[in-house]
Amino acid sequence: MSTNSPRWETEEQQPSGADGRTLTSRGVRTRGAILEAAESVFAEHGYHDASIVKITEAASVAQGTFYLYFESKQQVFNELVRDLNRRVRHAMSERAAQARTRAERERLGFRGYFEFVAEHPALYRIIRQAEIVAPDILREHYERISKGYVDGLRAAMATGEIGESDPQVLSWILMGIGEIVGARWVLWGETDTVPDDxxxxxxxFIERGLASREEM
Amino acid sequence: MSTNSPRWETEEQQPSGADGRTLTSRGVRTRGAILEAAESVFAEHGYHDASIVKITEAASVAQGTFYLYFESKQQVFNELVRDLNRRVRHAMSERAAQARTRAERERLGFRGYFEFVAEHPALYRIIRQAEIVAPDILREHYERISKGYVDGLRAAMATGEIGESDPQVLSWILMGIGEIVGARWVLWGETDTVPDDxxxxxxxFIERGLASREEM
Amino acid sequence: MSTNSPRWETEEQQPSGADGRTLTSRGVRTRGAILEAAESVFAEHGYHDASIVKITEAASVAQGTFYLYFESKQQVFNELVRDLNRRVRHAMSERAAQARTRAERERLGFRGYFEFVAEHPALYRIIRQAEIVAPDILREHYERISKGYVDGLRAAMATGEIGESDPQVLSWILMGIGEIVGARWVLWGETDTVPDDxxxxxxxFIERGLASREEM
Amino acid sequence: MSTNSPRWETEEQQPSGADGRTLTSRGVRTRGAILEAAESVFAEHGYHDASIVKITEAASVAQGTFYLYFESKQQVFNELVRDLNRRVRHAMSERAAQARTRAERERLGFRGYFEFVAEHPALYRIIRQAEIVAPDILREHYERISKGYVDGLRAAMATGEIGESDPQVLSWILMGIGEIVGARWVLWGETDTVPDDxxxxxxxFIERGLASREEM
DNA sequence: AATGAATGAGAGTTCATTCAT
DNA sequence: TATGAATGAACTCTCATTCAT
Incomplete structure (x- = not known):
């Protein structure tokens, strides 16, 4: 079984101004500074209390500058969620690619996920606000991660490594587990990663849950 | 094994005015109307877009009346989350109490949970905003549900019905699964309950995950 | 010929809040103060430079109070134009009603008009901005005054007092004359009324222009 | 009586940079492009909504370039009004110059005026904003047109072609008529010129109004 | 001569909260 | 107990203008 093709990986994009124009290198830098500032301000204060003033102050630019690069507060939020989605999938794929077996793959994928949350707690806190602020983007986020799982699960079912089951349902179960465990032990816990035990x-739990009947 | 004691059940509280004074029956009614209105307005618009005007209009009282019964918008939100917590635990306990076996108990608890979400989708949407708006209340919410699971899991481990494992971790896993499945199939799906399949x-998945090694 | 029925007269309205609710006497007073302040601020600074801050300061109320009584800056402007229209027509009608002959009627109508402009120069300056800011309301304004003229002109043609001509065209001519003379000698001039000569x-000029051929 | 000397005609000016420096041919071209763009943007959006961005985009130059040729938004507006004034007087003179009699001269002047408004409705809309935005320039505009009329009227009075009357007053009356008729039938009407009738x-109306007593 | 990123004051508007009635 | 008018700080966003390149 091929285990080294990235399962959650994805494409990149190229930054542009609020009106779609291409940017000079100075512009790219400024845009990046705002995005970074927005990330930490959204994470700390939540969408609504993250004012443009706070963001631009954190980025050390004038208020008006924000609108040279983003159409609105909502848009920068959407972009951050999409960005987060790309990065988390990248983190999972990168880790999973090192796996030698199917089971290891699952483990490493989760490890990658928890590491990402641990390294970007701020960023990850953002997604939990999207339910109200940007529901479409949030579903897009889940769908994409789900798809990564589904592909892997389907392959593992084909080889009999795991039991037959609806891969869609399984993928959501796995996401649910990852999310709450990440929240409980990384975001809210005092530890900066999920403890080994x-x-x-x-x-x-997951391995048993996925096991084929024969194995049991 | 005793299966009929409610696992998630809890205590009640007694309503009072914003300054802690006890209420006349008229006051109790007004307070209830505001709480109810707040529930539906928060659910529909989200915490921030749920203005006091909208709430008081929905409750058919004047703006000032709100502050006779609640200290702030935040406080009424907190109260709603706590209320939701009580109700969801009640729904789970009530269902689980009908179970005859440990396994059935799990199934019925989940059924109860999904039914509750299905019946109060509006209300349940509220909780997903609490992460930022009232993080302490949210953790309290999770801890309480977790505790209900832990008690049951511990008992089941003692009788060998399920394998030995950290019941804390298992309880969070179960919550994570319940939450995302509830969100995916009830809140966002077109169905008004989790489909049977x-x-x-x-x-x-859960039963296998929980199974004792011997069973496998 | 009956000359004592008001030609430009019209109906009154009853003030209400921004959301249509009826007002207490305190509310009526506040609303009036804002309207009055808006009138003078619009007149002095023009629509765009008349900020809500300036208006509310002039009315000695807080900024938010403005929005209890008006939906927007645009709406209060529209209301002022409509109000102006009612008042100017009233002023003309009132004067014209004292006339004994058709010719006197024209004279007195114009007098009334010039007097009104002289007494409310501030208010009258407002209308000249409406072309861009509220074109529909402006046309409504002209149409209503025009109608007043047309009725009178038609009656005078029927009795042969003035020559046959398209009363629509004549009414606009009369408005054009009134407007520019009012602007030139009252608004911009140092005099506070149109000089007698x-x-x-x-x-x-107008009487000759209107004269029937036989008279010439 | 001499009828062929242009009555409203006037002098030209020579374009220069914002700081008064003389321009290269490239500079002259750029300046012209901005002026033209400003004309259409002001006409379409009104003074306040005509942003420098819109103007420079329409002129296909960078924002900064605007300030190489004009000191401010206000200044370019002033220049446009003055330009409009020159052009409308030119249009009237050109037409009037073809007249053979005094009466024809009036007719042709008006025709020229209406044709100009019809051909440049956009441009003419600009002037109606000047009352607030640039009152001095507006009065200058009126004074100049008035002067053209006064000269002609005085000459006609001298020859007895029209009755004795204050030519200043008459000139304003004629402007008032022209303006409102132009607005009503060209700017707001669906017709693209003043209908013949x-x-x-x-x-x-005008000819009767101007007639000498003897004629009547 | 031309660019376009950056500025920052100020715009209209909203809303949780207070308080005189 | 209930009202609703009033507050004013804070919000998102715009735009004329400047200036380093």
Whole structure:
């Protein structure tokens, strides 16, 4: 079984101004500074209390500058969620690519996920606000991660490594587990990563849950 | 094994005015009307777009009246989340109490949960905003539900019905699954409940995941 | 010929809040203060430089109070133009009603018009901005005054007092004359009314212009 | 009586940079492009909504370039009004120059005026904003046209072709008529010129109004 | 001569909260 | 107990203008 093709990976995009124009290098830098500032301000204060003033102050630019690069507060939020989605999928793929077996792959994917959340707690806090602020973008986010799981699960079912089951449902289960465990032990916990024993418990649960009947 | 004691059930509270004074029956009625109005307005518009004007209009009282019963918008939100927590635990307990076996208990608890979400989608949408708006209340919410699971899981481990594992971790896994499946199939789906086949897939996954090694 | 029925007269309206609710006497007073302030601020600074801050400061109320009584800056402007229209027609009708002959009627109508402009120069300056800011309301304004003239002209043609001509065209001519003379001698001039000799020149021109051929 | 000397005609000016420096031919071209763009943008959006961005985009130059040729938005507006004034007087003179009699001269002047408005409705809309935006320039505009009329009227009075009257007052009356008729039938009407019957009605009114007593 | 990124004051508007009645 | 007018700070966003390149 081929285990080294990235499962959640995706394409890149190229930054432009609020009106779609291409940017000079100075512009790219400024845009990046605003995006970074927005990331941390959204994470700290939440969407609504993250004012343009706070964001531009954090980016050390004037208020008006914000609107040279983004159409609105909403748009920069959407972009951040999409960005987060790309990065988290990249983190998972990169880790999973090192796996030698199917089971290892799942483990490494989750590890990658938890590491990402641990490294970008701020950024990850953002997504939990999207339900109200940008529901479409949020579903897009879940769908994309789900798709990465579905592809892997389907392949593993084909080889009999895991039991037959609806891969769609399984993919959402896995996301649900990842999300709440990430929230509980990384975002809210005092630890800066998921403790090993917790991780082992989680993975054991998942492996049993996925197991084919014969294995049981 | 005793299966009929409610696992998630909890205590009630007694309404009072914003300054803690006890209420006349008229006051109790007004307070209730505002709370109800707040529930639907928060659910429809989200915390920030739910203005006091909208709430008081929906409750058919003057703006000032709101502050006779609640200290702030934040406080009424907190109260709603706590209320929601009580109700969802009640729904789960009530269902689970009908179970005859441990496994059935899990199934019925989940059924109860999904039914509650299905019946109060509006209300349930509220909780997903609490992460930022009232993080402490949100964790309290999760901890309470978690505790209900932990008690049951511990008992089941003692009798060997399920494998040994950290019940804390398992409880969060179960919550994570419940939440995302509820969101995906009830809140965002067109169906007004979790479809049977999805439910079966979920429960099979959970039962295997929880199984004791000997069973496998 | 009946000359004592008001030709430009019209109906009154009853003030209400921005959301249509009826007002207490305190509310009526506040609303009036804002309207009055808006009138003078619009007149002095023009629509665009008349900020809500300036208006509310002039009315000695807080900024938010403005929005209790008016939906927007645009709406209060529209209301002022409509109000102006009602008042100017009232002023003309009132004067014209004292006339004993057709010719006197024209004279008195114009007098009334010039007096009104002289007494409310501020208010009258407003209308000249409406072309861009509220074109529909402006046309409504002209149409209503025009109608007042047309009725009178048609009656005078029927009795042969003035020559046959398209009353629509004549009414616009009369408005054009009134407007520019009012602007030139009252708004921009140092005099606070149209000087007698100018008035006589204007009226002579109009009377000849309207005269029936036989008279010539 | 001499009828062929242009009555409203005037002098030209020579374009220069914002700081008064003389321009290269490239500069002259750029300046012209901006002026032209400003004309159409002001006409379409009105003074305040005509942003420098819109103007420079329409002229296909960078924002900064605007300030190489004009000191401010206000200044370019002033220049446009003055330009419009020159052009409308030119149009009237050109037409009037073809007249053989005094009466024809009036008719042709008006025709020229209406044709100009019809051909440049956009441009003419600009002037109606000047009342607030550039009152001095507007009065200058009126004074100059008035002067053209006064000269002609005085000459006609001298020869007895029209009755004795204050030529200043008459000139303003004529402007008032021209302006409102132009607005009503060209700017707001669906027709793209003043209809013949309207024109005839207007001219008949004017001719009677101007007539000397003996003629009547 | 031309660019376009950057500025920052100020715009209209909203809304949680207070308080006189 | 209930009202609703009033507040004013804070919000998002615009735009004339400047200036380093």
């Amino acid at each position: 917790v991780f082992e418990n989680v993975m054991r | 999805v439910f079966e897939n979920v429960m099979r | 100018v008035f006589e020149n204007v009226m002579r | 309207v024109f005839e009605n207007v001219m008949r």
